[in-house]
Amino acid sequence: MTAGPLHTAPDPGVELLERALGYARCALVTVTPAHLCLPTPCTHWRLADLLAHMEDSLDAFSEGATGSIELRSAAPAPAQERIRVLQDKACQVLGAWASATSPLVEVGGRPVPVGTISRLAAIEVAVHGWDVGRTTGYGEPFPDGLAEALMPTAVALALEQHGEFAPPVPVGADARPATRLLALLGRSGC
Numbered sequence: 001m002t003a004g005p006l007h008t009a010p011d012p013g014v015e016l017l018e019r020a021l022g023y024a025r026c027a028l029v030t031v032t033p034a035h036l037c038l039p040t041p042c043t044h045w046r047l048a049d050l051l052a053h054m055e056d057s058l059d060a061f062s063e064g065a066t067g068s069i070e071l072r073s074a075a076p077a078p079a080q081e082r083i084r085v086l087q088d089k090a091c092q093v094l095g096a097w098a099s100a101t102s103p104l105v106e107v108g109g110r111p112v113p114v115g116t117i118s119r120l121a122a123i124e125v126a127v128h129g130w131d132v133g134r135t136t137g138y139g140e141p142f143p144d145g146l147a148e149a150l151m152p153t154a155v156a157l158a159l160e161q162h163g164e165f166a167p168p169v170p171v172g173a174d175a176r177p178a179t180r181l182l183a184l185l186g187r188s189g190c
Contacts, residue, residue: 011097011100011114011115011118012115013097013114013115013116013117013118013119013121013122014094014097014098014100014118016118016119016122016146016149016150017093017094017097017118017119017121017122017125018094019122019126019143019146019149020121020122020123020125020126020129020146020150021090021091021093021094021125023125023126023129023130023140023142023143023146024054024090024125024126024128024129024132025087025090025129026129026138026140027129027130027132027133027136027138027140028083028086028087028090028129028132029083029087030132030133030136030137030138031047031051031083031132031136032136035047035135035136036048036051038135038136039135040131040132040134040135041130041131041134041135041187042128042131042166043166047132047135047136048082050128050131050132050135051076051082051083051086051132052076052082053128054086054124054125054128054132055076055077055082055085055086055089056076057121057124057125057128058086058089058090058092058093058125059089061093061096061097061117061121061124062089062092062093062096064105064107064117064121065093065096065097065099065100065105066096066100066102067100067102067104067105067106068105068106068107069105069106069107069108069117090125093121097118097121100114102114105117119150119153120153120157122150122153123150123153123154123157123185124164126142126146126150127165127181127182127185127187130142130182130187131187141178142178142181142182143178144176144177144178145177146178147176147177147178147180147181147182148177150181151177151180151181151184154181154184154185155184157184157185158184158185165185165186166185166186166187167186168183168184168185168186169183169186169187169188170183171183
């Protein structure tokens, strides 16, 4: 009798990524061409800049599911096509991570556990989804359950401060989980 392939439980970060993508995709459908020149919660970025960054991030995270991220940037889709492209890439990144088999992802020559990358992807997608929503006036609040699940990764990012997000802003001790998460990543007025 030959042994079949080993089946392992999917990384919990993939489930977080799925939740983050769902939230962000709802915010993305609210974008109109008139919104593209508006400032976002990301300092010095207009919405068009943020969407280009999100597209680049989704490309990198999709690539990471194959075991390596090269840290290179591709040209973003033309502005009029960007929302459709982002929606498509959101589906692709989830599919790529759901079928990823490597336990490590090489990032700039350094091995990083898959779970770390999928959680970073979830943070990136969810928080920038919130940024998009704040810019367009999308009224859906950041989900507290998702915020609680992402909090350990947000704390690590805030402590490391490599410029991925703005420095933390203070909030009250009684702030809801989403407000605390967003404040850790430099967002105020949640």
